[in-house]
Amino acid sequence: MQENDHIFLLGIRHHGAGSTQSVLNAFAQIKPDLILLEGPEEADSLLHLASHEEMKPPVALLVYSPDNTQNAVFYPFAEFSPEWQAILYAQQHDIPLRFMDLPQSHQLGLTLEAQKKAEEAEEAALAKEAEEEEAECEEDEVFEERSPVVEYEADSPSFPIDPLTVLAHAAGFKDGERWWEYMVEQRQGDLDLFTGIQEAMTAVREEIGEQRYPHLEAAHREALREAWMRKTLRKAKRDGYERIAVVCGAWHVPALAAKVTVKSDNALLKGLPKSKVKTTWIPWTHERLATASGYGAGISSPEWYAHLWAARHYDKDKRAQYIAGSWLSQVAHLLRKQGIDASTASVIECVRMAETLASLRNKPLPDLDELTEAVITTLCFGEETQLKLITEELIIGQRLGQIPSETPSLPLQDDLSKWQKKLRLPMSADEKDITLDLRTPNGLERSKLFHRLNILSISWGTLLDDNAGKGTFKEIWRVVWQPEFTLRLIEASVWGKTVEEAATNCTQKKIHEAETLYDLSHLLNHILLADLSSVIKETMQQLENQAALASDVVQLMQALPDLVKIVRYGHVRKYDNTQLLHVIETLITRISINLVGACQSLDDGAADIMYEHVVNTHNAINLLQEDKYNEVWQQALGKLMAYPTLHGLVAGRCCRLLLNDAVIDTEQAATNMSYALSHATEPPQAGAWLEGFLRGSGLLLLHSEQLWGVIDAWVSSLNDEHFVELLPLLRRTFSTFPAGERRQMGEQVMLGQMIPSTTSVTTNFDSHHADKILPLLTTILGLTTS
Numbered sequence: 001m002q003e004n005d006h007i008f009l010l011g012i013r014h015h016g017a018g019s020t021q022s023v024l025n026a027f028a029q030i031k032p033d034l035i036l037l038e039g040p041e042e043a044d045s046l047l048h049l050a051s052h053e054e055m056k057p058p059v060a061l062l063v064y065s066p067d068n069t070q071n072a073v074f075y076p077f078a079e080f081s082p083e084w085q086a087i088l089y090a091q092q093h094d095i096p097l098r099f100m101d102l103p104q105s106h107q108l109g110l111t112l113e114a115q116k117k118a119e120e121a122e123e124a125a126l127a128k129e130a131e132e133e134e135a136e137c138e139e140d141e142v143f144e145e146r147s148p149v150v151e152y153e154a155d156s157p158s159f160p161i162d163p164l165t166v167l168a169h170a171a172g173f174k175d176g177e178r179w180w181e182y183m184v185e186q187r188q189g190d191l192d193l194f195t196g197i198q199e200a201m202t203a204v205r206e207e208i209g210e211q212r213y214p215h216l217e218a219a220h221r222e223a224l225r226e227a228w229m230r231k232t233l234r235k236a237k238r239d240g241y242e243r244i245a246v247v248c249g250a251w252h253v254p255a256l257a258a259k260v261t262v263k264s265d266n267a268l269l270k271g272l273p274k275s276k277v278k279t280t281w282i283p284w285t286h287e288r289l290a291t292a293s294g295y296g297a298g299i300s301s302p303e304w305y306a307h308l309w310a311a312r313h314y315d316k317d318k319r320a321q322y323i324a325g326s327w328l329s330q331v332a333h334l335l336r337k338q339g340i341d342a343s344t345a346s347v348i349e350c351v352r353m354a355e356t357l358a359s360l361r362n363k364p365l366p367d368l369d370e371l372t373e374a375v376i377t378t379l380c381f382g383e384e385t386q387l388k389l390i391t392e393e394l395i396i397g398q399r400l401g402q403i404p405s406e407t408p409s410l411p412l413q414d415d416l417s418k419w420q421k422k423l424r425l426p427m428s429a430d431e432k433d434i435t436l437d438l439r440t441p442n443g444l445e446r447s448k449l450f451h452r453l454n455i456l457s458i459s460w461g462t463l464l465d466d467n468a469g470k471g472t473f474k475e476i477w478r479v480v481w482q483p484e485f486t487l488r489l490i491e492a493s494v495w496g497k498t499v500e501e502a503a504t505n506c507t508q509k510k511i512h513e514a515e516t517l518y519d520l521s522h523l524l525n526h527i528l529l530a531d532l533s534s535v536i537k538e539t540m541q542q543l544e545n546q547a548a549l550a551s552d553v554v555q556l557m558q559a560l561p562d563l564v565k566i567v568r569y570g571h572v573r574k575y576d577n578t579q580l581l582h583v584i585e586t587l588i589t590r591i592s593i594n595l596v597g598a599c600q601s602l603d604d605g606a607a608d609i610m611y612e613h614v615v616n617t618h619n620a621i622n623l624l625q626e627d628k629y630n631e632v633w634q635q636a637l638g639k640l641m642a643y644p645t646l647h648g649l650v651a652g653r654c655c656r657l658l659l660n661d662a663v664i665d666t667e668q669a670a671t672n673m674s675y676a677l678s679h680a681t682e683p684p685q686a687g688a689w690l691e692g693f694l695r696g697s698g699l700l701l702l703h704s705e706q707l708w709g710v711i712d713a714w715v716s717s718l719n720d721e722h723f724v725e726l727l728p729l730l731r732r733t734f735s736t737f738p739a740g741e742r743r744q745m746g747e748q749v750m751l752g753q754m755i756p757s758t759t760s761v762t763t764n765f766d767s768h769h770a771d772k773i774l775p776l777l778t779t780i781l782g783l784t785t786s
Helices: 017-030 041-051 082-092 104-139 163-170 176-185 191-212 216-238 250-257 262-269 302-310 316-337 344-360 368-379 387-396 411-422 441-455 484-495 499-513 517-529 533-549 553-573 578-598 604-624 627-641 648-660 666-676 683-694 705-717 720-735 739-754 767-781
Strands: 007-012 034-040 059-065 068-077 097-101 244-249 278-283 432-437 461-465 474-479
Touching: 007 017, 007 082, 007 191, 007 250, 017 082, 017 176, 017 191, 017 244, 017 302, 034 041, 034 059, 034 068, 034 082, 034 216, 041 059, 041 082, 041 097, 041 278, 059 104, 059 484, 068 082, 068 104, 068 484, 082 097, 082 244, 097 216, 104 216, 163 176, 163 191, 191 250, 216 244, 216 250, 216 262, 244 250, 302 316, 302 387, 316 344, 316 368, 316 387, 344 368, 368 387, 411 441, 411 484, 411 499, 432 441, 441 461, 441 474, 441 499, 441 517, 484 499, 499 517, 499 533, 517 533, 517 553, 533 553, 533 578, 553 578, 553 604, 578 604, 578 627, 604 627, 604 648, 604 683, 627 648, 648 666, 648 683, 666 683, 666 705, 683 705, 683 720
Parallel strands: 007 244, 034 097, 034 244
Antiparallel strands: 059 068, 059 278, 432 474, 461 474
């Protein structure tokens, strides 16, 4: 606290509910005529929207470079954040408020400068490495491979030191957040509290100094920020303000109270780089306020802090009852939704246990630690499995904020907002699955919107059940809105002013960049699903041109499944498939003609890849349900299967596919298997054939004694060396079978061991013992003896 110059330094913990009430209490004492707030001065023009009736925290100020939107900074606010309530207090009491942090135009300028230096350093290092390699080649010397050497600055630690953690450990607490909550959040102090905070932070800064920062660059950036804050304070005094309240992070308070000369600060701030920036408000989430999200100033329990803030109006006794009772009631309600018994009596017992724990630990109120322990003991019966759900819903939370329609935005954002309202798709941070019926106008339009946004890398919806190739009329999407999508919308604005226009223009660029037939077919599938009609013709023509020129059979096989999906789904989306069917027919013909040549000299890795291509092509052709295509393809599989040097994995799968399609019968399949598993075939090749034939399902063996007998005879004929060699391959093959199939096979093997002969069964029958059993058996069956 620095009261001699009528400057009041209120050091806070960002997003601390108790800090917020203490700030408001201090304002009532100070009666400031100006409030200075840690934040970017570029956002001063947006402050008036904070009190708008449509504004609902959590929200964030977004400051970004319009020339490179990857350089962006978010300033989040929750309802319980001290900075947010300071803004509202200033507006309610007609007090001017200004942001006082180093402008983001300079901070982003510093970032760009650092990025440029890093790129130059990397280029120089690569150039030096190339020179060294060239010199080594010239000298014809061979060096051993060395591990990379990472250099660290001697006075720069690898990880930052949290000042609150230092204070917490000194006081016997396990972490800084719990200590701050106990010392500050639960006390709701006034000016005296902030005096104590200043003294504590002064001591910590003297103790750890620049070790607070992970590297010297970060320490320099903080020094610039604090110099600018002091500069802003001086300007406020020159402007005639007498009682100035400063709300900033507690760490900065000692630096703002320090006696630093104007000359020193000006010298530090001289020549700062500058970048063009824009600002706006965007919705934020409690999840993104959490430390787990990677947010540097995050808190571990945003929803819990919101609960504490809601209790601020109660007196001490009622406040304690509300904090424990209301929160535990929410826990019980959540558990009941999961089918877990949580009675009112259990909740009352849980409250008493939490209060007892707090009393034993000399705490004025039970905090999250005591409540969580009580929940695990009384409501979760000692099991912590439900704690993850409680954490997600009631400790961190999924709350998504809302911004006014008057907020500055780009045309693309306005268009998406219009579609969102028209299609009744609220932007929510809660993850949920929705099923779209594509036969209805609303379902089809929703699907188009999601597909168009995915083209723009805005995955608001993720398609879970891709039935596009199965002739169905539904799509299942997992929908969740993330705050960073706003930034991606800004990035995508370069493509157009509407979602359709932006997706169309972005797609046109991708069409010209597509290098393979597969790239084009995959892209065409997205174009048709997104209903970008203006580029369909261009893509079709490009696809036909590449199909006519492509000579790589693998590339043709990769492209076919996507194109077949489009044809099968066309009756829902109302596509004209005439041109596409011509391309598909061309692909099938060329694949079938050149398939044998493409499968020559395959090693194990290449055979595994070709196996997948053959299976996918087979499934795609079957999906077309056209006899003429099936006949051409089956002839190609027959020729391929008969190829003498074909890798066993592909040969075995060809035999299985032809058997499944009834092109060959079980007897022919058994004959082919006998040849493949004969002594003339090397065991690894025979094992690969068997894997190709059986992979995925062995049900056929359970219904064919002939095939079972061939495999049984082959395995029995293997010597110890070959059996050990093939065991991993056989184990991998049989592990792909469903558990029920494996169990039945095991039972059949056991049966085969007990009955060695398949022609006759001989047993040692004891008639004397049988006569003794007959009377009891007759009674059990309810039969009468004659």
